[in-house]
Amino acid sequence: MSYPDVVTNVQYDLPVINIVFANTEYGYIKNKYEDTNKHLFGTDFIDVDYAKIGEAQGAVGYTVRRIEEMDEVMRKAVEDNKNGKTVVIDAKITKERPIPVEAMKLDPALASEEEIAAFKERYEAEELVPFRIFLEEEGLESHTVKK
Incomplete structure (x- = not known):
């Protein structure tokens, strides 16, 4: 998903569910830097509210902070989707290094x-x-x- 995609989806009434997995870092790049003992630069970010950005573009926005919230948010998103709405789900995920x-x-x-x-x-x-x-x-x- 990129911001212009959301605007286009809203403008043309395209019912799309966008999920942003946000952990406030470029984890893959950070892991590569750490693995090669390189200086970390530009890999950590402030926490962005992607649901609000989606709402500012005319989409329905949801934020998920705990896995237990995901089922309910997905039910709502699917219902919004059936009603022709574009949805942005801001899924806050861990910074824990994933399985390679x-x-x-x-x-x-x-x-x-x-x-x-x-x-x-x-x-x-x-x-x-x-x-x-x-x-x-x-x-x-x-x-x-x-x-």
């Missing part, structure tokens, strides 16, 4: 049982399943590249 994508060994088509077990133990991820499973449950085709 290259370490996500969950799919038996891509990793051994041992690698999957080690990943789940290391990242306390016993409940995680391959993204491919979600796609297939929704009737979408998955293009898994086998190793």
